[in-house]
Amino acid sequence: MDAATDPLVVRPGEAATLPLAHGAFELLTDGCAVSASRLTLATGADGAPPHHHESSHEVFYVLDGTMLFRLGDALTTVGKGGLVIIPPGLTHAFGAAEGEVADVVILLSPGVERFGYFEQLSLISRGEADFASLLPQQDRYDVHLDELPDWRSGSPR
Numbered sequence: 001m002d003a004a005t006d007p008l009v010v011r012p013g014e015a016a017t018l019p020l021a022h023g024a025f026e027l028l029t030d031g032c033a034v035s036a037s038r039l040t041l042a043t044g045a046d047g048a049p050p051h052h053h054e055s056s057h058e059v060f061y062v063l064d065g066t067m068l069f070r071l072g073d074a075l076t077t078v079g080k081g082g083l084v085i086i087p088p089g090l091t092h093a094f095g096a097a098e099g100e101v102a103d104v105v106i107l108l109s110p111g112v113e114r115f116g117y118f119e120q121l122s123l124i125s126r127g128e129a130d131f132a133s134l135l136p137q138q139d140r141y142d143v144h145l146d147e148l149p150d151w152r153s154g155s156p157r
Contacts, residue, residue, distance in 0.1 A: 023042050024040050038106070
């Protein structure tokens, strides 16, 4: 397949699914023009710690439930049908809002080969690997971790 000229079709059941302690990642496509995944989160579960991307925009489309986002200094909630586009360089974190579940499609453009990152996150979330194992991989996956101990603090808009 030539990623520049051939369409990519991922049918239901064809994507790899990685279990998380409080949800699951469905890995739809990786390393082409767009990296795409679907994330389901249990009630109030965190999706990602504070981080930024140096070269990619990250797009979230909420399929169901309500997501809580830290976007720079602002907290915001986004419900079913909502869209969030995060530019490169902006520190952000996300998870299911308190008392809510969430189901979200996440796109990264340009695409970066990140399935290895999600595989490592799956292990970490289940206590099978240490969070520090991600630190040497920040440049490779364009996921640069930022220090923000309690990203959920504050009042969402």
